[in-house]
Structures are given as C-alpha cells and as structure tokens.
Amino acid sequence: MAVKEKDRGKHDQIIEAAVKVFAKKGFYNAKVSEIAREASVADGTIYLYFKNKDDILISLFEEKMQLWIQRVDEAIAKVDDPLDKVRAFVAQHLFMIEEHKHLAEVMQIELRQSSKFMRRYVPVKFLEYLDLIGTIIEEGIEAGVIRPDVIPAIAKRAIFGALDEMLLYWVLAKKPKYSLEQSVEQISRFFIDGLRNRNADSDRPDSSQSAA
Amino acid sequence: MAVKEKDRGKHDQIIEAAVKVFAKKGFYNAKVSEIAREASVADGTIYLYFKNKDDILISLFEEKMQLWIQRVDEAIAKVDDPLDKVRAFVAQHLFMIEEHKHLAEVMQIELRQSSKFMRRYVPVKFLEYLDLIGTIIEEGIEAGVIRPDVIPAIAKRAIFGALDEMLLYWVLAKKPKYSLEQSVEQISRFFIDGLRNRNADSDRPDSSQSAA
Amino acid sequence: MAVKEKDRGKHDQIIEAAVKVFAKKGFYNAKVSEIAREASVADGTIYLYFKNKDDILISLFEEKMQLWIQRVDEAIAKVDDPLDKVRAFVAQHLFMIEEHKHLAEVMQIELRQSSKFMRRYVPVKFLEYLDLIGTIIEEGIEAGVIRPDVIPAIAKRAIFGALDEMLLYWVLAKKPKYSLEQSVEQISRFFIDGLRNRNADSDRPDSSQSAA
Amino acid sequence: MAVKEKDRGKHDQIIEAAVKVFAKKGFYNAKVSEIAREASVADGTIYLYFKNKDDILISLFEEKMQLWIQRVDEAIAKVDDPLDKVRAFVAQHLFMIEEHKHLAEVMQIELRQSSKFMRRYVPVKFLEYLDLIGTIIEEGIEAGVIRPDVIPAIAKRAIFGALDEMLLYWVLAKKPKYSLEQSVEQISRFFIDGLRNRNADSDRPDSSQSAA
DNA sequence: GATGAATGAGGGTTCATTCAT
DNA sequence: AATGAATGAACCCTCATTCAT
Incomplete structure (x- = not known):
C-alpha cells in the first residue's frame, strides 16, 4: 500500500476517498473529516489540495x-x-x-x-x-x-x-x-x-x- | 388570493412553498424558515404538519x-x-x-x-x-x-x-x-x-x- | 435576579456578559460560547441579537x-x-x-x-x-x-x-x-x-x- | 538588497517583516506564514529564532x-x-x-x-x-x-x-x-x-x- | 541551519427543531 | 392550533506549530 498510495499523491488519495464517502453518504451528508480519515490524511491537508468541500x-x-x-x-x-x-x-x-x-x-x-x-x-x-x-x-x-x-x-x-x-x-x-x-x-x-x-x-x- | 390560499389549508400552502424554495435553492440549501416565510406561516407551524424537513x-x-x-x-x-x-x-x-x-x-x-x-x-x-x-x-x-x-x-x-x-x-x-x-x-x-x-x-x- | 435580568432583555444581558469576558480575555481570545455562558443564553441566541462577534x-x-x-x-x-x-x-x-x-x-x-x-x-x-x-x-x-x-x-x-x-x-x-x-x-x-x-x-x- | 538583507541576519529580517505585517493587519489577524513570506524565509525558520508568534x-x-x-x-x-x-x-x-x-x-x-x-x-x-x-x-x-x-x-x-x-x-x-x-x-x-x-x-x- | 508539507485542535456560525406562551 | 424566540449540536475551515528531509 505504502508505495502505491504514495506514488499517486495526496491529491488522488483525497479524490478516491471522496468518491467513496460521497457515494456512501451523498455530498451534503459527507463530512470533510470523514474524507480525510478515509484518505489517511489530516483534515487540514484537504485544504492544501482543494479550496473547499465544493471544490473536491x-x-x-x-x-x-x-x-x-x-x-x-x-x-x-x-x-x-x-x-x-x-x-x-x-x-x-x-x-x-x-x-x-x-x-x-x-x-x-x-x-x-x-x-x-x-x-x-x-x-x-x-x-x-x-x-x-x-x-x-x-x-x-x-x-x-x-x-x-x-x-x-x-x-x-x-x-x-x-x-x-x-x-x-x-x-x-x-x-x-x-x-x-x-x-x-x-x-x-x-x-x-x-x-x-x-x-x-x-x-x-x-x-x-x-x-x- | 387570500381566500384561495386559506381554503387550501396550511398543509398545501407549505407544500407549494416548498416546491418553490426547493426548486430555487435545492433541498439541502433550502431553509425551513424560508419555506415558512414563503408559505406565510410560522416556522413552528411546519412541524404541526410535517415530521421534519425530509418529510416535507x-x-x-x-x-x-x-x-x-x-x-x-x-x-x-x-x-x-x-x-x-x-x-x-x-x-x-x-x-x-x-x-x-x-x-x-x-x-x-x-x-x-x-x-x-x-x-x-x-x-x-x-x-x-x-x-x-x-x-x-x-x-x-x-x-x-x-x-x-x-x-x-x-x-x-x-x-x-x-x-x-x-x-x-x-x-x-x-x-x-x-x-x-x-x-x-x-x-x-x-x-x-x-x-x-x-x-x-x-x-x-x-x-x-x-x-x- | 429573574425580574431584573428579564427586564433588561437578552441584548443587554449579552452586552454585559461581553464586557466581562472581553475585559478578562481580550476580544480575540474571548470565545463566543463563553459570552453565551456568562449571559446565560445559548450560543445561537447571540446571533439573534448580533450579526457576529465583531458586531458585539x-x-x-x-x-x-x-x-x-x-x-x-x-x-x-x-x-x-x-x-x-x-x-x-x-x-x-x-x-x-x-x-x-x-x-x-x-x-x-x-x-x-x-x-x-x-x-x-x-x-x-x-x-x-x-x-x-x-x-x-x-x-x-x-x-x-x-x-x-x-x-x-x-x-x-x-x-x-x-x-x-x-x-x-x-x-x-x-x-x-x-x-x-x-x-x-x-x-x-x-x-x-x-x-x-x-x-x-x-x-x-x-x-x-x-x-x- | 541581497547583501544588506543577508548581513542583517534572519532574526532582524523577521522582526522587520513582523513590524510591517503587524502594522498592516494587527497582531491577531497577522499570519505567521505572511511574516515568513515578507521576510523571505520559510515558515519553519521563524521557529528557529522565536519561540512562537507571541515571542515575535x-x-x-x-x-x-x-x-x-x-x-x-x-x-x-x-x-x-x-x-x-x-x-x-x-x-x-x-x-x-x-x-x-x-x-x-x-x-x-x-x-x-x-x-x-x-x-x-x-x-x-x-x-x-x-x-x-x-x-x-x-x-x-x-x-x-x-x-x-x-x-x-x-x-x-x-x-x-x-x-x-x-x-x-x-x-x-x-x-x-x-x-x-x-x-x-x-x-x-x-x-x-x-x-x-x-x-x-x-x-x-x-x-x-x-x-x- | 533551512525548508514547507502536513498536522489537528479549536471556534465561529448555521439552522432544524422545540416549547412556553 | 399557531407562534417565533431560543436552543445547541454539528461542521467547515484556519493557521500556529512540528518534523522529516
């Protein structure tokens, strides 16, 4: 996992995590912190790659x-x-x-x-x-x-x-x-x-x- | 209008108001208080006719x-x-x-x-x-x-x-x-x-x- | 207290609480929730009387x-x-x-x-x-x-x-x-x-x- | 500029940058990263010279x-x-x-x-x-x-x-x-x-x- | 020493829902 | 039944600080 995940970069990790979470909860019920957890990054990290939740x-x-x-x-x-x-x-x-x-x-x-x-x-x-x-x-x-x-x-x-x-x-x-x-x-x-x-x-x- | 609106009952007033507001804002961005205003009833009145926002x-x-x-x-x-x-x-x-x-x-x-x-x-x-x-x-x-x-x-x-x-x-x-x-x-x-x-x-x- | 506080209205209660909290902590270190507690109102109530923290x-x-x-x-x-x-x-x-x-x-x-x-x-x-x-x-x-x-x-x-x-x-x-x-x-x-x-x-x- | 700035040392660079940023934004609204940018150093460098933001x-x-x-x-x-x-x-x-x-x-x-x-x-x-x-x-x-x-x-x-x-x-x-x-x-x-x-x-x- | 990406605690604010009147 | 002021849980986002490189 380490290699594969690393190579894809945080941006892609977050996108993939968002796909999962949005699919499960829907955009409005999805929590940013849940996406962060799913992507194994800190909440704040999301905002280094995306302007806000909409932007994801x-x-x-x-x-x-x-x-x-x-x-x-x-x-x-x-x-x-x-x-x-x-x-x-x-x-x-x-x-x-x-x-x-x-x-x-x-x-x-x-x-x-x-x-x-x-x-x-x-x-x-x-x-x-x-x-x-x-x-x-x-x-x-x-x-x-x-x-x-x-x-x-x-x-x-x-x-x-x-x-x-x-x-x-x-x-x-x-x-x-x-x-x-x-x-x-x-x-x-x-x-x-x-x-x-x-x-x-x-x-x-x-x-x-x-x-x- | 006054007569017509009254006759239809609060329930229908609220439904019609909700149609307008949901169409304009989308369900998640619509505020219950906005539906209430559009329906000319108090916020609390909504809850006499509907269990919650989803129920509307x-x-x-x-x-x-x-x-x-x-x-x-x-x-x-x-x-x-x-x-x-x-x-x-x-x-x-x-x-x-x-x-x-x-x-x-x-x-x-x-x-x-x-x-x-x-x-x-x-x-x-x-x-x-x-x-x-x-x-x-x-x-x-x-x-x-x-x-x-x-x-x-x-x-x-x-x-x-x-x-x-x-x-x-x-x-x-x-x-x-x-x-x-x-x-x-x-x-x-x-x-x-x-x-x-x-x-x-x-x-x-x-x-x-x-x-x- | 009940009478006195009631008469002054929530607005004044909040202002008085804010005076105390701002004096003690300074504006930037003061928490809205602390003002609310001091004023014996809910956090949200503050926003019925003031636009935001600055406005207080x-x-x-x-x-x-x-x-x-x-x-x-x-x-x-x-x-x-x-x-x-x-x-x-x-x-x-x-x-x-x-x-x-x-x-x-x-x-x-x-x-x-x-x-x-x-x-x-x-x-x-x-x-x-x-x-x-x-x-x-x-x-x-x-x-x-x-x-x-x-x-x-x-x-x-x-x-x-x-x-x-x-x-x-x-x-x-x-x-x-x-x-x-x-x-x-x-x-x-x-x-x-x-x-x-x-x-x-x-x-x-x-x-x-x-x-x- | 390059020479002059270098000679003054990072500490002074940061202080001078802080003066500008604090003057413009005020202490609480000033961001450490903004001071770093103004001083042409990395965020982390600030913490080699100062204990924290207050200390600046x-x-x-x-x-x-x-x-x-x-x-x-x-x-x-x-x-x-x-x-x-x-x-x-x-x-x-x-x-x-x-x-x-x-x-x-x-x-x-x-x-x-x-x-x-x-x-x-x-x-x-x-x-x-x-x-x-x-x-x-x-x-x-x-x-x-x-x-x-x-x-x-x-x-x-x-x-x-x-x-x-x-x-x-x-x-x-x-x-x-x-x-x-x-x-x-x-x-x-x-x-x-x-x-x-x-x-x-x-x-x-x-x-x-x-x-x- | 220097970097800057990553962290994560913290807080202002919103708004669905309640309930005393 | 109707009201709407009050509630407070919930959440997005910021930013001071850290640490692997």
Missing part, C-alpha cells in the same frame, strides 16, 4: 469525466459504422459504470445538484462527454445511416438519459435482474431499431419510414 | 407523483394502440413538466438524492409511475406490435431516462432551442422506430429485423 | 459610549467657566472609569484595535466624546480664559490621551498608589496651569499659583 | 524600545533645563514616530493588548521609557522649576498618554492637519504652561506668557 466534488467530476471521455473516445474509434458507434458508446459507458460503481453513483446523483446549485460550476466536461454521442449522430445522418430528421441535440440527451437511468437502477438495486450485456443489447437496439416489431407486418414495407 | 420533501413527492400518475393514466386511456400509448405517455409527461416547471425541477434533481440518502424513503409512487410505461410495453409485446425480445423492465427505464434527461435540459436551459412538440415527436420516434434510416436500403427488407 | 464589540462601544457622552454632558453643563469644565470633564471621566472597571478596560484596550482593523467600523461615538473636550477648549478661547494660540484639535487629543493613559495605569495596576481624587487634581492642573512653577520667580507673584 | 511581538517590543530609549536619552542629555528636557522628549518621541510609522503603529496598538493578555509579558522596556520622563519631572521638582506638588508617577503617564494619543491620530489619519512641529510646540506648552491665558489678567504680567 467539482475536481472529482472534471478529472474523472476527462478519463471517461478518453476511454469512450478510444472505444468508438475502433468501429466505423455510426450505428456501431452508438452501440460501442453504450457498451463502454455501461462497462465503465460497472467497473467504478462508487464513482458512477457520485456522477449520477451529485452532478445534477451541483450543476444547478454550485454557483460557479459549469459541467464543461460533462457536456464534452455528451457531445461524443452528438457527433456520432451527426456523422450517422451525413452517412445516411441515421434518419435525416433526427435532431442530434435531442437525440444525444435522450440516449444519455436512457443510459443514465439504467445506471441509476444498476447502482441502487441490490441485485440487478439483468446482466450488463443484456442491457447493452437492449438499449442499443431501442435506439438503433426502435421498439416497433417490423416482422409483424412483414408483407408491407415499413409505413412509418416511407411516410416520413 | 417526501410528502411533496408522493402527493405530486400521485397527481401525475392520475393524469398520465387518463391520457393513455384515451388511445388503444400500445405504440400510440408510448407517444401519449411521452407527450403527457413533457406537457406536465412544462406546466409545473418548479415542481419538475424538484422531482428531477432531488428525487435521486432522496431515494438514496433518506433512510426510510422508498419512492413507491415513482415506481408506480414508471410501471405505467412498463405496462404499455408489456401490452405492446402481447399485442405483437412491440418486438418480443424487448425486456419491459429495461425499456421502461430507458424511456423514462431519456425523458428525464430532456427535462433536465429544459429545466436548466434558459432558452431551449427546440419546442416541446418537436421533442415529443423526436423522442417518441426514437423509441418507436429507432434511429436507423430504413429508406436508405429501400430495395431490401429490414435485414436487422429479419435476422433477429 | 462594536455595539458595545457605541451603546456605552453614548451613555458616557450623556453623563459627561450633564456634568460639564453644571459649571460655567471653561477651565472648570475641563476639570469637570476630567473628574467625570475618571469617576466613570472607576465605576465601570471592566467596561473601561475594554474601551481602553480594544477600541484602538477595532478602529483600525475592523473593516466597516468608524468610532463615531468616540469622536463625539472627544469633541466634548474640543468644544470646551473652543469656548475657553472665545471667552479669553484659554490662550488663543491653543489648537483645539490637538488639545482635545492631548487631554484625552493623558486621561486614557492614566486609566490604563488604574486598570492594569493591582494597587494604584494614588487616589482618583488626587489624579483628578493633578491632571486637571497639568492642563490648566502647566508644570511650570511660577512661584520660583518670586519677584513677580503668579496669582494662579499663590491662590492654590 | 514581545522581542519586537523589547528590541525596538531599547533603541528608542537610547535615542531619547541622547536627545535629553543635550539640554539642561528640565522644562527644556520635557520639550526635547516630546520632540524626539514625535520625530521617531514620524520616521518609523509602521513600528509606531504596532507599538501604539498592540502594546496594550499584549501587556494585558500575554501571560508572561511585562513591558519592562516600556516602563523604562516612561521613567525617562519621570526622571525629568523629578529633577525639575528638585531644581525648583517644576511645581513641588506635581506627582511624577502621574505626570509621566499623563505626558506619555497625551503624546500617544496624538500619535494615534497621526498614525490613523490619512492627512494630518497639523505639522509635527506645531504638535511638538502645542503639546510641550500644554504641559509646561498649561492652558490658562495669563495675559487676560493684564494688570499683572506673567513672564512666561509675555516672553512667548
């Missing part, structure tokens, strides 16, 4: 979101088809959540509060993350594989929101009934192919599409 | 959610086709949000915190609300208009999440770029027909569907 | 100084001759200090700090008090009983300073060697007649000295 | 006061007549203040606090300084030029206090209205000749006044 949360957001952006970026770079990219985004997002449950909880639950109630905070990184999907959609429209009447600004939020809510279920449920793989498949498909059962009216071409 | 929020959730359930129930009862019901649900949800912005903000932003960090709270009413979509999906599958491999428990959350995120955008954005009507159309369609542009491969039947 | 000190200054101004005003109104007024001022000042040792200590020791280091504080009342002597000097010059080359703005500060330093000695010394009466006599005379021994020039009598 | 202030007092004593001593040694010595003391005191405004502020404002609230501190040097005037008075009485009923212990404090208050005005006022020379004249005269206008008794001349 905001830094946590920005740093972690940056990592997520990178990883999602890599994942979607590996496939070409925009619809496959959507699937890749969904998969990567859910897998990251699975790997970092505590962090996911904090992102999920505290990010909204913060963006609204912490004065100076603009969730820049979050918007960047969102734009990853937005860009996929735009490329898909250009490539002709996504319907041209889709509005990327709305679609990106819809997709993110769907994922986010799944995550919430994941995070809050003690025993999720469905595997992550199933969820990836389901959610990707909702967005890619919709809910409509096209096989049911196999004799006639897809009216909703041709009508558009 | 929880009561607010349950009562308001009950109203929403009723109204959505009525809206989806008016149409028969499950896919039309999905559209009706989406429309009704977004319209209610438009009508009650403050309430929507509180629901949006505080509900998650609460379900996780308030000890005894189970968001029963919220789950009931969610099940309205779940039931639609199930009926759709039975009726054969929704693909049989759709898992209702996942679909309902995905749909709700997409709506919820849109709402967040509405609520937080000063000037939303897209009308509510556009949003209803877009979101309904994502779920009903997906993103895929089927007209692009018009010569051959929908491979993704026939393959499934 | 400032209020204390202004209120007490106002009382002092009134009493000195009355004392000097009783005599006519400006030189007698100087003596009356000196006497009244020293007597008040004797009566309210704790208060005097606080005024003495904390007023200077405050006027310099508390942002918004201007010791208006103190300046009013100072002007009582200033006015006496001016009247004395007009009446021709005080030398016309005396600058009131300097004289008033010199007189106050002399008194103030005497007070410091009184306040800090455990056993002052000289009675207050002696001090009044001495200090009044320094200012009225100076230190010079006019009797030494025996060939020309100095009435003021021989009369003494 | 006390050392500052004693060392600087010692210098003042020497310089006043030299100034009053140059004149013989006790009344001229009083004038010389007043002049030297005010001139030193003029030259070392920051130091004067600290002496003025912090000395009182300290003598009362710092446990082990006895302002020995200050009392020595005060005694310089006391001795002048005693000599004046013996020589017959000062009235025999003057009590030196009181007179010395009165004179010092008058000077001190003038200084306060000097130090706190942005633009003093009166020159130092005027002030020296005025204050010396208050003590030497008092306020009484002896010329008003025009039938019997008063040498001291007519000489002016």
